[in-house]
Amino acid sequence: MSGDFDLKSTQFREERQARWVELELLIDRAEVKGLHGLDDDDLRTLPALYRSLISSLSVARSISLDRGLLIYLEALSARAYVIVYAARRGLWAMAWDFIAREYPREVRRHWRELAVAVGLLALGVACGFAMTMDAPERYYTFVSDGMAGGRTPTSTCEELAAPLFDTAPAVELAPFASYLFSHNAGIGIMAFGLGFAAGVPTALLIFTNGLTLGAFVAIYQACDLQVSLWLWLLPHGVTELLAVCLCGAAGLAVGKSLLLPGRYRRRDAVGLSGRRAAKVVLGTVGLFFIAGLIEGFFRQLVANELSRLLMVASTTLLWVVYFGFAGREEA
Amino acid sequence: MSADRVISLTTPENVSIDFELAGSSPRLIAFAIDVAIVLTMALMLFLAVQLIGLIASVPSGVRTAVFGALFFLLRSFYFAWTELRFHGRTPGKRATGMRVIARDGGLLTGGQVIARNLTRELELFLPITVIFWNDALMPGAPVWVWLASAAWAVLLLGFPMLHRERARVGDLIAGTVVVKAPQPKLLPDLALKKTRAHAFTRAQLDLYGIRELQVLEDILRRAYPEEELLRQITDRIVSKTGWEGEVADFRGFLEDFYAAQRSQLESRMLMGDRREEKVR
Numbered sequence: 055m056s057g058d059f060d061l062k063s064t065q066f067r068e069e070r071q072a073r074w075v076e077l078e079l080l081i082d083r084a085e086v087k088g089l090h091g092l093d094d095d096d097l098r099t100l101p102a103l104y105r106s107l108i109s110s111l112s113v114a115r116s117i118s119l120d121r122g123l124l125i126y127l128e129a130l131s132a133r134a135y136v137i138v139y140a141a142r143r144g145l146w147a148m149a150w151d152f153i154a155r156e157y158p159r160e161v162r163r164h165w166r167e168l169a170v171a172v173g174l175l176a177l178g179v180a181c182g183f184a185m186t187m188d189a190p191e192r193y194y195t196f197v198s199d200g201m202a203g204g205r206t207p208t209s210t211c212e213e214l215a216a217p218l219f220d221t222a223p224a225v226e227l228a229p230f231a232s233y234l235f236s237h238n239a240g241i242g243i244m245a246f247g248l249g250f251a252a253g254v255p256t257a258l259l260i261f262t263n264g265l266t267l268g269a270f271v272a273i274y275q276a277c278d279l280q281v282s283l284w285l286w287l288l289p290h291g292v293t294e295l296l297a298v299c300l301c302g303a304a305g306l307a308v309g310k311s312l313l314l315p316g317r318y319r320r321r322d323a324v325g326l327s328g329r330r331a332a333k334v335v336l337g338t339v340g341l342f343f344i345a346g347l348i349e350g351f352f353r354q355l356v357a358n359e360l361s362r363l364l365m366v367a368s369t370t371l372l373w374v375v376y377f378g379f380a381g382r383e384e385a
Numbered sequence: 386m387s388a389d390r391v392i393s394l395t396t397p398e399n400v401s402i403d404f405e406l407a408g409s410s411p412r413l414i415a416f417a418i419d420v421a422i423v424l425t426m427a428l429m430l431f432l433a434v435q436l437i438g439l440i441a442s443v444p445s446g447v448r449t450a451v452f453g454a455l456f457f458l459l460r461s462f463y464f465a466w467t468e469l470r471f472h473g474r475t476p477g478k479r480a481t482g483m484r485v486i487a488r489d490g491g492l493l494t495g496g497q498v499i500a501r502n503l504t505r506e507l508e509l510f511l512p513i514t515v516i517f518w519n520d521a522l523m524p525g526a527p528v529w530v531w532l533a534s535a536a537w538a539v540l541l542l543g544f545p546m547l548h549r550e551r552a553r554v555g556d557l558i559a560g561t562v563v564v565k566a567p568q569p570k571l572l573p574d575l576a577l578k579k580t581r582a583h584a585f586t587r588a589q590l591d592l593y594g595i596r597e598l599q600v601l602e603d604i605l606r607r608a609y610p611e612e613e614l615l616r617q618i619t620d621r622i623v624s625k626t627g628w629e630g631e632v633a634d635f636r637g638f639l640e641d642f643y644a645a646q647r648s649q650l651e652s653r654m655l656m657g658d659r660r661e662e663k664v665r
Contacts (some may be wrong), residue, residue, distance in 0.1 A: 061576050061644070061647060061651060062651065062652075062655070063576070063647075063651055064574055064576050064577055067574055068577075071571065074571065075516050075571065078571075082472075085471065085472065088470065088471075105398065108396060108398045108400050109398075111400055111402075113398045115653060116654070117654065117655060119595055119598055119599070119647050119650055119651055119654070120574060120575070120576070120602070120647070121573075121603070122569075122571075122572035122575075122602065122606060123571070123600045124640050125397075125567075125569050126569050126570070126571045126572070128402060128403065129566075129567050129568060129569050131396075131400070131402050132394075132402050132404065133566070133568070133613065135394075135396050135402065135471045136473065136486075136493075137472060137483070139492050148495065152495075160456070188578065228456070238387075239457070239461075243461075243503055246503065247503065247504050247508070255588050292637050321557060321560075322489075322560070322654075323400070324557055324558055324560075325488065325489075325557065325558065325560025326560070327493065328500045328557075328558030328559055328560070329496040329500050329558075329559060329560060330496065331498050332497075332499045332500030332503060332558075332559070333499070335499075335503055336499050336503075337597060339461070
């Protein structure tokens with residue numbers, strides 16, 4: 055091209071624009087279909103086209119005053135940047151990496167908060183137990199009608215014992231297990247989300263869950279049924295209570311960073327801890343799922359106390375080994 | 386674009402890219418679109434589960450249970466999954482031209498996406514439950530408890546309106562921000578023309594700056610600029626620069642002036658003299 059008013063910026067654009075359009079077409083496809091939508095040739099040229107675009111953008115900024123061009127290059131760079139630096143691994147590889155390494159590792163990093171959450175739960179259980187023993191009518195404060203399922207301090211020992219050994223046909227259990235999973239996972243996510251209110255509601259939530267449990271244990275005290283009760287509660291309870299405490303720990307971690315941001319600005323501290331805590335919550339939804347299965351099926355189908363004890367022991371062992379050792383070697 | 390509505394991100398190639406923050410209403414619209422999609426998917430899921438269940442003669446309780454669990458997963462992870470899969474854009478955000486990016490300019494990670502979306506459940510559904518169905522949440526609670534929790538709920542719901550960046554609590558926790566993601570087309574170069582009917586002297590081109598040039602560019606790029614407007618601008622330029630001659634074709638005159646003016650300002654810029662505005 056030649057002419058009286060041949061601009062440098064116009065020449066520059068003439069030379070480069072074919073590559074921009076080529077990249078734009080690649081990005082259009084990648085945004086819809088993901089990187090899988092691109093073939094090997096495309097994947098080879100993508101980084102080169104991207105680097106050429108980024109250099110075009112900085113050249114254009116220094117030599118061109120064409121606003122239409124600058125806006126185009128800037129928006130295209132932003133789109134390309136997101137695609138080029140996106141995670142390359144597939145969803146399944148990411149999921150496996152998360153379960154095998156990231157999640158247990160992140161849980162270990164939260165051991166202090168986890169200890170506090172477990173402490174709060176234990177405190178709640180102890181308070182609920184002691185206060186209900188002291189005055190049985192407090193039971194009604196701690197345990198809602200729905201949860202009590204007709205079991206109250208005035209129930210006879212037979213009435214209290216019956217549900218512990220009830221079994222039900224498997225067909226009726228699936229809705230129950232599903233309800234338990236959504237309900238409990240919901241509470242866990244809530245415990246995490248409440249962390250941004252400085253962690254206070256999270257702590258309260260864990261504590262009141264403990265109160266309910268304590269009050270429940272208390273009414274079984276008189277009948278000498280505690281062992282049976284614990285064997286009824288713990289096969290799924292080990293997993294479920296651990297999951298509640300983990301979500302609580304995640305909430306407490308966010309709350310802590312809000313109150314004590316340390317070296318960071320407050321918003322950065324919350325962001326940093328929130329991202330890590332969210333990983334804990336995500337993995338813990340899986341724990342709730344397992345707990346829901348155990349509670350919904352195993353507990354209702356198996357009344358044998360030795361089997362229940364074995365379940366308690368094996369889930370405990372599983373979680374200790376998993377959270378204690380998984381993903382440690384590379385860390 | 387005022388400065389506090391823009392955030393900058395620096396690529397590893399050390400080039401900064403500016404993003405304009407998205408407003409509250411497009412975000413609400415995007416959310417409504419996504420909710421509609423979730424509900425449609427839930428309906429289809431329900432029909433599919435029922436149909437397959439009926440064919441395989443699975444009892445109705447199990448069908449409900451399977452649907453219940455699937456719906457929970459769909460509701461909880463639709464946003465997170467689509468944001469991860471489509472590079473920070475749920476279908477609703479894509480329709481409204483927005484995307485989620487990391488506040489620190491880094492890449493959006495899975496942890497961030499999940500954090501900001503798990504929090505939404507709390508930010509939105511919990512306050513609504515607290516305000517309207519408080520009895521179910523805290524049976525027998527005295528009125529002042531309801532008032533206190535309703536006040537908290539309203540604060541939580543209104544938080545994005547109060548925040549400078551219109552950020553949700555979830556955005557703060559995840560360290561993310563929702564920005565506009567326009568997809569402008571490459572427009573033709575207005576200075577690309579072989580013959581020019583109008584000539585200007587250096588002195589005539591020394592009067593205007595970059596801002597005036599780009600206002601002129603905007604007007605010339607309009608699909609149907611009014612002839613009257615073009616005439617007025619031509620008159621202004623002619624009287625200001627003292628250009629001599631008769632203008633017959635206003636658009637042609639303005640295009641030539643634009644090209645000459647841009648050439649002048651760009652060569653000044655190359656010499657390190659960036660003139661933002663007109664001199665007088």
